[in-house]
Amino acid sequence: MKIVVCEGQDDQAVIKGLCDFAGIADIAVEHCAGRTNLERFLSEMPKRPEFTRGEVESVAVIIDAEEEAAGSWQKIVNAVKQSFQITLVKAGDFSTGSPKIGGYIVGRDGGKGMIEDLCLEAVSEQPGYACLLDYFKCLAEKTGRTDHLAKARFRAWMASQSDFDLRVGKAAEKGHLPWGNKAFDPLRAFLRKL
Protein backbone atom coordinates (compact mmCIF):
# COMPACT_ATOMS: atom_id res chain seq x y z
CA MET A 1 0.00 0.00 0.00
CA LYS A 2 1.27 3.45 -0.95
CA ILE A 3 -0.13 6.66 0.47
CA VAL A 4 0.15 10.25 -0.74
CA VAL A 5 -0.74 12.97 1.74
CA CYS A 6 -1.53 16.35 0.23
CA GLU A 7 -3.11 19.60 1.42
CA GLY A 8 -6.65 19.70 0.08
CA GLN A 9 -9.24 18.33 -2.29
CA ASP A 10 -7.87 20.21 -5.31
CA ASP A 11 -4.37 18.81 -4.82
CA GLN A 12 -5.90 15.37 -4.27
CA ALA A 13 -7.77 15.51 -7.60
CA VAL A 14 -4.71 16.68 -9.53
CA ILE A 15 -2.45 13.99 -8.03
CA LYS A 16 -5.07 11.28 -8.63
CA GLY A 17 -5.45 12.42 -12.27
CA LEU A 18 -1.71 12.42 -12.75
CA CYS A 19 -1.38 8.91 -11.27
CA ASP A 20 -4.24 7.53 -13.37
CA PHE A 21 -2.77 8.99 -16.58
CA ALA A 22 0.69 7.62 -15.78
CA GLY A 23 -0.70 4.18 -14.84
CA ILE A 24 0.61 4.48 -11.28
CA ALA A 25 -1.66 2.09 -9.38
CA ASP A 26 -2.20 1.06 -5.75
CA ILE A 27 -1.86 4.59 -4.44
CA ALA A 28 -4.26 6.09 -1.91
CA VAL A 29 -4.29 9.88 -2.18
CA GLU A 30 -5.47 11.51 1.05
CA HIS A 31 -5.74 15.17 2.03
CA CYS A 32 -5.34 16.72 5.45
CA ALA A 33 -7.87 19.54 4.95
CA GLY A 34 -5.26 22.28 4.78
CA ARG A 35 -1.54 22.60 5.53
CA THR A 36 -2.22 23.77 9.08
CA ASN A 37 -3.44 20.21 9.81
CA LEU A 38 -0.42 18.47 8.28
CA GLU A 39 1.47 17.94 11.53
CA ARG A 40 -1.59 16.56 13.37
CA PHE A 41 -2.56 14.33 10.46
CA LEU A 42 0.90 12.81 10.14
CA SER A 43 1.45 12.44 13.88
CA GLU A 44 -1.66 10.24 14.30
CA MET A 45 -1.15 8.37 11.03
CA PRO A 46 1.29 5.68 12.31
CA LYS A 47 -1.40 4.47 14.74
CA ARG A 48 -3.61 3.39 11.86
CA PRO A 49 -4.03 -0.41 11.57
CA GLU A 50 -2.44 -0.61 8.13
CA PHE A 51 0.76 0.83 9.60
CA THR A 52 0.70 -1.56 12.58
CA ARG A 53 0.26 -4.48 10.22
CA GLY A 54 3.24 -3.31 8.14
CA GLU A 55 1.13 -3.00 5.00
CA VAL A 56 2.24 0.54 4.14
CA GLU A 57 5.16 0.46 1.77
CA SER A 58 5.63 4.19 1.33
CA VAL A 59 4.25 7.59 2.25
CA ALA A 60 4.69 10.73 0.14
CA VAL A 61 3.93 14.17 1.53
CA ILE A 62 3.20 16.82 -1.09
CA ILE A 63 2.48 20.46 -0.26
CA ASP A 64 2.62 23.80 -2.06
CA ALA A 65 5.72 25.97 -1.95
CA GLU A 66 3.48 29.02 -1.45
CA GLU A 67 5.70 32.07 -0.77
CA GLU A 68 8.85 30.14 0.06
CA ALA A 69 9.82 26.60 -0.93
CA ALA A 70 12.43 26.30 1.85
CA GLY A 71 9.92 27.11 4.57
CA SER A 72 7.39 24.65 3.19
CA TRP A 73 10.05 21.96 2.91
CA GLN A 74 11.00 22.53 6.53
CA LYS A 75 7.34 22.07 7.48
CA ILE A 76 7.38 18.62 5.88
CA VAL A 77 10.73 17.74 7.45
CA ASN A 78 9.51 18.70 10.93
CA ALA A 79 6.21 16.84 10.63
CA VAL A 80 7.84 13.66 9.28
CA LYS A 81 10.53 13.78 11.96
CA GLN A 82 7.95 14.09 14.72
CA SER A 83 5.66 11.39 13.32
CA PHE A 84 8.01 8.79 11.85
CA GLN A 85 11.35 9.66 13.53
CA ILE A 86 12.90 10.03 10.07
CA THR A 87 14.91 13.03 8.89
CA LEU A 88 14.23 13.80 5.25
CA VAL A 89 17.29 15.10 3.44
CA LYS A 90 16.13 16.34 0.08
CA ALA A 91 12.82 17.17 -1.56
CA GLY A 92 11.90 14.59 -4.17
CA ASP A 93 13.83 11.76 -2.49
CA PHE A 94 12.61 8.93 -0.27
CA SER A 95 14.09 7.62 2.94
CA THR A 96 15.08 3.99 3.25
CA GLY A 97 13.34 1.60 5.63
CA SER A 98 9.74 0.62 6.00
CA PRO A 99 7.67 2.51 5.27
CA LYS A 100 9.86 4.74 3.14
CA ILE A 101 8.92 8.40 3.39
CA GLY A 102 9.39 11.19 0.87
CA GLY A 103 8.45 14.84 0.48
CA TYR A 104 7.79 17.07 -2.49
CA ILE A 105 7.18 20.79 -2.87
CA VAL A 106 4.85 21.96 -5.63
CA GLY A 107 5.72 25.27 -7.28
CA ARG A 108 7.16 26.81 -10.38
CA ASP A 109 10.83 26.15 -11.00
CA GLY A 110 11.27 24.94 -7.45
CA GLY A 111 10.54 28.38 -6.03
CA LYS A 112 7.23 29.99 -5.08
CA GLY A 113 3.87 28.71 -6.14
CA MET A 114 1.13 26.19 -5.72
CA ILE A 115 -0.76 23.46 -7.56
CA GLU A 116 -2.55 26.05 -9.74
CA ASP A 117 0.84 27.41 -10.89
CA LEU A 118 1.88 23.94 -11.96
CA CYS A 119 -1.35 23.43 -13.87
CA LEU A 120 -1.05 26.85 -15.52
CA GLU A 121 2.47 25.98 -16.60
CA ALA A 122 1.06 22.87 -18.24
CA VAL A 123 -1.37 24.93 -20.33
CA SER A 124 1.00 27.85 -20.96
CA GLU A 125 1.72 26.82 -24.55
CA GLN A 126 -1.93 26.65 -25.50
CA PRO A 127 -3.56 29.35 -27.65
CA GLY A 128 -5.15 32.02 -25.55
CA TYR A 129 -2.76 31.72 -22.61
CA ALA A 130 -0.94 34.93 -23.66
CA CYS A 131 -4.32 36.73 -23.58
CA LEU A 132 -4.73 35.59 -19.99
CA LEU A 133 -1.37 37.08 -19.03
CA ASP A 134 -2.25 40.32 -20.83
CA TYR A 135 -5.57 40.46 -18.98
CA PHE A 136 -3.95 40.13 -15.56
CA LYS A 137 -1.21 42.60 -16.50
CA CYS A 138 -3.86 45.10 -17.49
CA LEU A 139 -5.84 44.35 -14.34
CA ALA A 140 -2.77 44.96 -12.17
CA GLU A 141 -2.05 48.26 -13.91
CA LYS A 142 -5.61 49.49 -13.66
CA THR A 143 -6.62 48.21 -10.20
CA GLY A 144 -3.35 47.28 -8.49
CA ARG A 145 -4.69 43.81 -7.75
CA THR A 146 -1.92 41.21 -7.48
CA ASP A 147 -3.13 38.85 -4.72
CA HIS A 148 -4.11 35.18 -5.19
CA LEU A 149 -2.83 35.40 -8.74
CA ALA A 150 -2.39 31.68 -9.34
CA LYS A 151 -5.94 30.77 -8.29
CA ALA A 152 -7.43 33.75 -10.11
CA ARG A 153 -5.44 33.02 -13.27
CA PHE A 154 -6.43 29.36 -13.23
CA ARG A 155 -10.11 30.19 -12.82
CA ALA A 156 -9.88 32.77 -15.58
CA TRP A 157 -8.19 30.19 -17.78
CA MET A 158 -10.95 27.69 -17.13
CA ALA A 159 -13.55 30.38 -17.82
CA SER A 160 -12.01 30.79 -21.23
CA GLN A 161 -12.55 27.09 -22.06
CA SER A 162 -15.67 25.71 -23.70
CA ASP A 163 -16.50 23.17 -20.96
CA PHE A 164 -15.42 24.79 -17.78
CA ASP A 165 -15.38 24.16 -14.10
CA LEU A 166 -13.45 26.85 -12.32
CA ARG A 167 -11.61 25.00 -9.54
CA VAL A 168 -8.45 23.15 -10.37
CA GLY A 169 -9.76 20.01 -8.67
CA LYS A 170 -12.90 19.89 -10.81
CA ALA A 171 -10.84 20.59 -13.94
CA ALA A 172 -8.60 17.67 -13.00
CA GLU A 173 -11.52 15.32 -12.36
CA LYS A 174 -13.08 16.22 -15.72
CA GLY A 175 -9.84 15.63 -17.58
CA HIS A 176 -9.29 19.24 -18.64
CA LEU A 177 -5.61 19.20 -17.74
CA PRO A 178 -2.97 18.06 -20.24
CA TRP A 179 -1.54 15.26 -18.09
CA GLY A 180 1.16 14.43 -20.60
CA ASN A 181 2.68 17.93 -20.49
CA LYS A 182 6.32 18.17 -19.41
CA ALA A 183 5.40 20.59 -16.61
CA PHE A 184 4.11 17.58 -14.71
CA ASP A 185 7.24 15.49 -15.32
CA PRO A 186 9.06 16.19 -12.01
CA LEU A 187 5.95 15.45 -9.89
CA ARG A 188 5.18 12.39 -12.01
CA ALA A 189 8.75 11.15 -11.56
CA PHE A 190 8.42 11.60 -7.78
CA LEU A 191 5.14 9.65 -7.70
CA ARG A 192 6.75 6.84 -9.70
CA LYS A 193 9.32 6.46 -6.90
CA LEU A 194 6.59 5.65 -4.35
Place this chain on the structure above:
Amino acid sequence: MLSSIHIKNFRAFREIEIGPFNRVNLIAGLNNTGKTGLLEAIYLGLGLSDPTLFSAKDGPQNLPNMFRIFSQGADSNRDFWFWLLRDKQNREDIIIDLSDQGSNKSHVLMSARGTNPVGRDTWEYRGSYSLGPFQCYWDPGKIVPQKPTVFSSHPSDPVQDAIDYNRVVLKRAKKKVEKLLKNVDPRLESIESLQTGNGAPLIYADVGLPEMIPVSHLGEGFCRLLDIYSELLAGDAKVLLIDEIENGLHHSVLPIVWKGLIAAANELDVQIFATTHSAECIFAADQAARESPPHELNLIRLDRVNGDIKATVMDDKTLATAKEFNWELR
Protein backbone atom coordinates in the same frame (compact mmCIF):
# COMPACT_ATOMS: atom_id res chain seq x y z
CA MET B 1 -8.39 1.48 38.10
CA LEU B 2 -6.32 -0.94 36.07
CA SER B 3 -3.66 0.77 33.99
CA SER B 4 -2.10 -2.03 31.92
CA ILE B 5 -1.75 -5.76 31.40
CA HIS B 6 1.22 -7.96 30.56
CA ILE B 7 0.24 -11.25 28.92
CA LYS B 8 2.55 -14.12 27.99
CA ASN B 9 1.80 -17.36 26.16
CA PHE B 10 -1.97 -16.89 26.38
CA ARG B 11 -4.23 -17.67 23.42
CA ALA B 12 -3.04 -15.55 20.43
CA PHE B 13 -0.64 -13.52 22.57
CA ARG B 14 3.03 -14.54 22.54
CA GLU B 15 4.05 -11.73 24.88
CA ILE B 16 2.44 -8.32 24.96
CA GLU B 17 2.08 -5.27 27.16
CA ILE B 18 -1.20 -3.43 26.60
CA GLY B 19 -1.90 0.00 28.04
CA PRO B 20 -2.45 2.61 29.21
CA PHE B 21 -6.03 1.73 30.05
CA ASN B 22 -8.66 4.34 30.72
CA ARG B 23 -12.07 4.42 32.45
CA VAL B 24 -13.67 3.06 29.27
CA ASN B 25 -11.65 0.83 26.96
CA LEU B 26 -13.04 -0.24 23.62
CA ILE B 27 -11.27 -3.15 21.97
CA ALA B 28 -11.36 -3.40 18.18
CA GLY B 29 -9.68 -5.50 15.52
CA LEU B 30 -10.29 -8.05 12.78
CA ASN B 31 -11.62 -11.52 13.60
CA ASN B 32 -9.26 -13.75 15.57
CA THR B 33 -6.99 -10.97 16.76
CA GLY B 34 -7.53 -11.63 20.46
CA LYS B 35 -10.31 -9.21 21.42
CA THR B 36 -12.26 -11.74 23.48
CA GLY B 37 -8.96 -13.30 24.54
CA LEU B 38 -7.98 -9.96 26.08
CA LEU B 39 -11.24 -9.90 28.06
CA GLU B 40 -10.50 -13.45 29.25
CA ALA B 41 -6.97 -12.45 30.26
CA ILE B 42 -8.26 -9.51 32.30
CA TYR B 43 -10.85 -11.79 33.88
CA LEU B 44 -8.22 -14.38 34.85
CA GLY B 45 -5.79 -11.69 36.01
CA LEU B 46 -8.42 -10.36 38.39
CA GLY B 47 -10.30 -13.59 39.09
CA LEU B 48 -7.29 -15.74 39.92
CA SER B 49 -5.90 -13.05 42.22
CA ASP B 50 -9.07 -13.17 44.29
CA PRO B 51 -9.65 -16.67 45.67
CA THR B 52 -13.09 -15.71 46.99
CA LEU B 53 -14.27 -15.61 43.40
CA PHE B 54 -13.61 -19.31 43.02
CA SER B 55 -16.68 -20.23 45.00
CA ALA B 56 -18.91 -17.84 43.05
CA LYS B 57 -21.21 -19.05 40.30
CA ASP B 58 -19.34 -16.79 37.88
CA GLY B 59 -15.90 -17.89 39.09
CA PRO B 60 -12.92 -18.83 36.89
CA GLN B 61 -13.96 -22.48 36.73
CA ASN B 62 -16.85 -21.35 34.51
CA LEU B 63 -14.57 -19.68 31.96
CA PRO B 64 -15.41 -22.22 29.20
CA ASN B 65 -18.97 -20.89 29.06
CA MET B 66 -18.29 -17.35 30.08
CA PHE B 67 -17.43 -15.68 26.77
CA ARG B 68 -17.83 -18.63 24.40
CA ILE B 69 -20.35 -21.38 23.92
CA PHE B 70 -18.75 -24.62 25.09
CA SER B 71 -20.41 -27.94 24.42
CA GLN B 72 -21.21 -29.74 27.65
CA GLY B 73 -20.36 -33.10 26.09
CA ALA B 74 -16.89 -32.05 25.01
CA ASP B 75 -13.64 -32.78 26.81
CA SER B 76 -13.05 -29.51 28.64
CA ASN B 77 -9.30 -30.02 29.05
CA ARG B 78 -8.70 -31.01 25.44
CA ASP B 79 -11.21 -28.67 23.82
CA PHE B 80 -11.00 -25.60 26.05
CA TRP B 81 -8.40 -25.31 28.76
CA PHE B 82 -5.36 -26.43 26.75
CA TRP B 83 -6.31 -23.90 24.06
CA LEU B 84 -5.62 -21.12 26.55
CA LEU B 85 -1.96 -21.91 25.90
CA ARG B 86 -0.56 -20.24 22.84
CA ASP B 87 -0.61 -22.83 20.05
CA LYS B 88 -1.71 -25.37 22.70
CA GLN B 89 1.94 -25.76 23.73
CA ASN B 90 2.46 -26.33 27.42
CA ARG B 91 6.22 -25.93 27.38
CA GLU B 92 5.78 -22.40 28.69
CA ASP B 93 3.50 -21.13 31.43
CA ILE B 94 0.79 -18.53 31.01
CA ILE B 95 1.58 -15.29 32.76
CA ILE B 96 -0.91 -12.50 33.33
CA ASP B 97 0.29 -9.43 35.23
CA LEU B 98 -2.02 -6.50 35.91
CA SER B 99 -0.97 -3.01 36.97
CA ASP B 100 -3.11 -0.30 38.48
CA GLN B 101 -2.78 3.47 38.45
CA GLY B 102 -0.90 3.38 41.73
CA SER B 103 1.85 1.30 40.06
CA ASN B 104 0.79 -1.77 42.03
CA LYS B 105 1.04 -5.13 40.29
CA SER B 106 -0.73 -8.46 40.58
CA HIS B 107 0.67 -11.69 39.16
CA VAL B 108 -0.96 -14.84 37.91
CA LEU B 109 0.87 -17.87 36.57
CA MET B 110 -0.90 -20.86 35.04
CA SER B 111 1.17 -23.95 34.42
CA ALA B 112 0.15 -27.13 32.66
CA ARG B 113 3.65 -28.62 32.72
CA GLY B 114 2.98 -30.89 35.61
CA THR B 115 6.03 -29.76 37.55
CA ASN B 116 6.31 -26.98 40.05
CA PRO B 117 7.06 -23.95 37.91
CA VAL B 118 7.39 -21.41 40.66
CA GLY B 119 11.09 -20.94 40.73
CA ARG B 120 10.56 -17.36 39.75
CA ASP B 121 12.50 -14.96 41.86
CA THR B 122 10.56 -11.92 40.74
CA TRP B 123 7.55 -12.56 42.96
CA GLU B 124 6.37 -14.84 45.75
CA TYR B 125 3.05 -16.51 45.20
CA ARG B 126 0.41 -16.33 47.92
CA GLY B 127 -1.52 -19.43 47.01
CA SER B 128 -2.35 -21.92 44.31
CA TYR B 129 -5.24 -23.95 43.04
CA SER B 130 -6.23 -26.18 40.13
CA LEU B 131 -8.16 -25.05 37.12
CA GLY B 132 -8.66 -27.66 34.40
CA PRO B 133 -5.17 -28.99 33.66
CA PHE B 134 -3.55 -25.89 35.15
CA GLN B 135 -2.00 -25.30 38.48
CA CYS B 136 -2.56 -21.57 39.06
CA TYR B 137 -0.34 -19.47 41.30
CA TRP B 138 -1.36 -16.01 42.35
CA ASP B 139 -0.15 -12.92 44.10
CA PRO B 140 -2.61 -10.00 44.18
CA GLY B 141 0.17 -7.64 45.20
CA LYS B 142 -1.32 -4.41 46.45
CA ILE B 143 -4.04 -4.30 43.84
CA VAL B 144 -7.40 -4.05 45.56
CA PRO B 145 -9.59 -6.93 44.38
CA GLN B 146 -11.89 -5.61 41.67
CA LYS B 147 -14.53 -8.19 40.98
CA PRO B 148 -15.05 -8.47 37.23
CA THR B 149 -18.50 -9.00 35.78
CA VAL B 150 -18.83 -10.52 32.34
CA PHE B 151 -21.41 -9.81 29.66
CA SER B 152 -20.85 -12.27 26.85
CA SER B 153 -22.29 -11.99 23.37
CA HIS B 154 -24.74 -14.84 23.96
CA PRO B 155 -28.16 -14.35 25.58
CA SER B 156 -28.38 -14.51 29.34
CA ASP B 157 -30.72 -16.70 31.40
CA PRO B 158 -34.04 -14.77 31.78
CA VAL B 159 -34.88 -16.42 35.10
CA GLN B 160 -31.49 -15.55 36.57
CA ASP B 161 -31.88 -12.03 35.17
CA ALA B 162 -35.17 -11.71 37.03
CA ILE B 163 -33.59 -12.85 40.28
CA ASP B 164 -30.70 -10.43 39.74
CA TYR B 165 -33.13 -7.60 38.99
CA ASN B 166 -34.49 -7.85 42.53
CA ARG B 167 -31.15 -6.48 43.65
CA VAL B 168 -31.82 -3.37 41.54
CA VAL B 169 -35.12 -2.88 43.36
CA LEU B 170 -33.49 -3.58 46.71
CA LYS B 171 -30.78 -1.00 46.10
CA ARG B 172 -33.35 1.59 45.01
CA ALA B 173 -31.79 1.80 41.54
CA LYS B 174 -35.00 0.83 39.70
CA LYS B 175 -35.94 4.38 38.67
CA LYS B 176 -32.43 5.06 37.39
CA VAL B 177 -32.38 1.88 35.31
CA GLU B 178 -35.83 2.67 33.89
CA LYS B 179 -34.80 6.23 33.06
CA LEU B 180 -31.70 5.05 31.18
CA LEU B 181 -33.67 2.43 29.26
CA LYS B 182 -36.41 4.92 28.40
CA ASN B 183 -33.80 6.58 26.20
CA VAL B 184 -33.68 3.39 24.15
CA ASP B 185 -37.44 2.71 24.12
CA PRO B 186 -39.39 5.90 24.92
CA ARG B 187 -42.58 3.86 25.49
CA LEU B 188 -41.13 2.33 28.64
CA GLU B 189 -43.00 3.17 31.84
CA SER B 190 -41.59 0.63 34.29
CA ILE B 191 -39.76 -2.67 34.67
CA GLU B 192 -40.77 -5.31 37.21
CA SER B 193 -39.52 -8.75 38.18
CA LEU B 194 -42.71 -10.83 38.52
CA GLN B 195 -43.40 -14.39 39.55
CA THR B 196 -46.28 -15.68 37.41
CA GLY B 197 -47.57 -18.98 36.01
CA ASN B 198 -45.37 -21.89 37.03
CA GLY B 199 -43.50 -19.83 39.54
CA ALA B 200 -40.36 -18.94 37.60
CA PRO B 201 -39.74 -15.21 37.85
CA LEU B 202 -39.35 -13.13 34.71
CA ILE B 203 -38.72 -9.46 34.00
CA TYR B 204 -41.69 -7.63 32.52
CA ALA B 205 -41.86 -4.17 31.00
CA ASP B 206 -44.74 -1.73 30.90
CA VAL B 207 -44.63 -0.16 27.45
CA GLY B 208 -48.21 1.12 27.40
CA LEU B 209 -49.81 -2.11 26.16
CA PRO B 210 -52.88 -3.60 27.89
CA GLU B 211 -50.58 -6.08 29.64
CA MET B 212 -46.94 -5.92 30.71
CA ILE B 213 -44.66 -7.69 28.24
CA PRO B 214 -41.71 -10.02 29.03
CA VAL B 215 -38.57 -7.97 28.28
CA SER B 216 -37.24 -10.71 25.99
CA HIS B 217 -39.87 -9.50 23.51
CA LEU B 218 -38.18 -6.10 23.44
CA GLY B 219 -35.09 -7.60 21.84
CA GLU B 220 -31.67 -8.93 22.70
CA GLY B 221 -30.08 -5.49 22.77
CA PHE B 222 -32.64 -4.14 25.23
CA CYS B 223 -32.24 -7.15 27.56
CA ARG B 224 -28.47 -6.91 27.46
CA LEU B 225 -28.57 -3.23 28.23
CA LEU B 226 -30.94 -3.92 31.11
CA ASP B 227 -28.38 -6.43 32.47
CA ILE B 228 -25.48 -4.01 32.04
CA TYR B 229 -27.24 -0.99 33.58
CA SER B 230 -28.50 -3.17 36.43
CA GLU B 231 -25.00 -4.42 37.21
CA LEU B 232 -23.54 -0.92 36.92
CA LEU B 233 -26.10 0.69 39.21
CA ALA B 234 -26.83 -2.09 41.69
CA GLY B 235 -23.96 -4.58 41.44
CA ASP B 236 -20.66 -4.63 43.23
CA ALA B 237 -18.48 -5.07 40.15
CA LYS B 238 -15.70 -2.57 39.65
CA VAL B 239 -14.70 -3.95 36.24
CA LEU B 240 -17.18 -4.76 33.48
CA LEU B 241 -16.04 -7.02 30.65
CA ILE B 242 -18.49 -6.78 27.74
CA ASP B 243 -18.11 -8.78 24.54
CA GLU B 244 -19.50 -7.20 21.35
CA ILE B 245 -21.26 -4.41 23.19
CA GLU B 246 -23.26 -3.13 20.22
CA ASN B 247 -24.98 -6.50 19.59
CA GLY B 248 -28.71 -6.04 19.08
CA LEU B 249 -28.58 -2.25 19.40
CA HIS B 250 -29.58 0.08 16.57
CA HIS B 251 -26.81 2.54 15.73
CA SER B 252 -29.09 5.50 16.42
CA VAL B 253 -29.36 4.63 20.14
CA LEU B 254 -25.62 4.11 20.64
CA PRO B 255 -24.85 7.77 21.57
CA ILE B 256 -27.49 7.77 24.32
CA VAL B 257 -26.49 4.29 25.50
CA TRP B 258 -22.88 5.39 25.86
CA LYS B 259 -23.90 8.60 27.56
CA GLY B 260 -25.66 6.52 30.22
CA LEU B 261 -22.83 4.01 30.55
CA ILE B 262 -20.13 6.65 30.88
CA ALA B 263 -22.08 8.74 33.37
CA ALA B 264 -22.72 5.67 35.56
CA ALA B 265 -19.14 4.40 35.24
CA ASN B 266 -17.81 7.80 36.33
CA GLU B 267 -20.23 8.12 39.21
CA LEU B 268 -19.67 4.61 40.56
CA ASP B 269 -15.94 4.34 39.75
CA VAL B 270 -16.38 1.36 37.44
CA GLN B 271 -13.96 0.51 34.64
CA ILE B 272 -15.32 -0.87 31.36
CA PHE B 273 -13.59 -3.10 28.80
CA ALA B 274 -15.77 -3.78 25.76
CA THR B 275 -15.10 -5.33 22.38
CA THR B 276 -16.74 -3.93 19.26
CA HIS B 277 -16.84 -4.35 15.50
CA SER B 278 -18.72 -1.12 14.92
CA ALA B 279 -17.32 2.27 13.90
CA GLU B 280 -20.61 3.84 14.94
CA CYS B 281 -20.14 2.36 18.41
CA ILE B 282 -16.56 3.67 18.66
CA PHE B 283 -17.46 7.20 17.64
CA ALA B 284 -20.66 7.24 19.72
CA ALA B 285 -18.60 6.29 22.78
CA ASP B 286 -15.97 8.89 21.89
CA GLN B 287 -18.63 11.59 21.53
CA ALA B 288 -20.22 10.65 24.86
CA ALA B 289 -16.80 10.76 26.54
CA ARG B 290 -16.19 14.25 25.12
CA GLU B 291 -19.51 15.42 26.51
CA SER B 292 -18.53 14.24 30.02
CA PRO B 293 -15.04 15.68 30.46
CA PRO B 294 -12.37 14.64 31.18
CA HIS B 295 -12.34 12.34 28.15
CA GLU B 296 -11.74 8.95 29.78
CA LEU B 297 -11.90 6.59 26.81
CA ASN B 298 -9.25 4.72 24.85
CA LEU B 299 -9.54 2.51 21.82
CA ILE B 300 -7.31 -0.56 21.91
CA ARG B 301 -6.79 -1.79 18.39
CA LEU B 302 -5.45 -5.36 18.06
CA ASP B 303 -3.77 -6.52 14.85
CA ARG B 304 -2.12 -9.74 13.80
CA VAL B 305 1.41 -9.07 12.53
CA ASN B 306 3.56 -11.97 11.34
CA GLY B 307 1.58 -14.41 13.46
CA ASP B 308 1.81 -12.27 16.56
CA ILE B 309 -0.64 -9.78 18.05
CA LYS B 310 0.20 -6.10 18.33
CA ALA B 311 -1.83 -3.55 20.26
CA THR B 312 -2.19 0.13 19.46
CA VAL B 313 -3.82 2.34 22.07
CA MET B 314 -5.63 5.38 20.69
CA ASP B 315 -6.55 8.35 22.86
CA ASP B 316 -8.90 11.29 22.35
CA LYS B 317 -6.50 13.03 19.93
CA THR B 318 -6.20 10.02 17.65
CA LEU B 319 -9.93 9.35 17.79
CA ALA B 320 -10.73 12.97 16.87
CA THR B 321 -8.37 12.84 13.88
CA ALA B 322 -9.69 9.43 12.83
CA LYS B 323 -13.26 10.69 12.89
CA GLU B 324 -12.41 13.87 11.00
CA PHE B 325 -10.65 11.99 8.21
CA ASN B 326 -12.85 8.91 8.23
CA TRP B 327 -10.03 6.50 9.09
CA GLU B 328 -10.88 2.84 9.47
CA LEU B 329 -10.38 1.74 13.08
CA ARG B 330 -12.75 -1.23 13.47
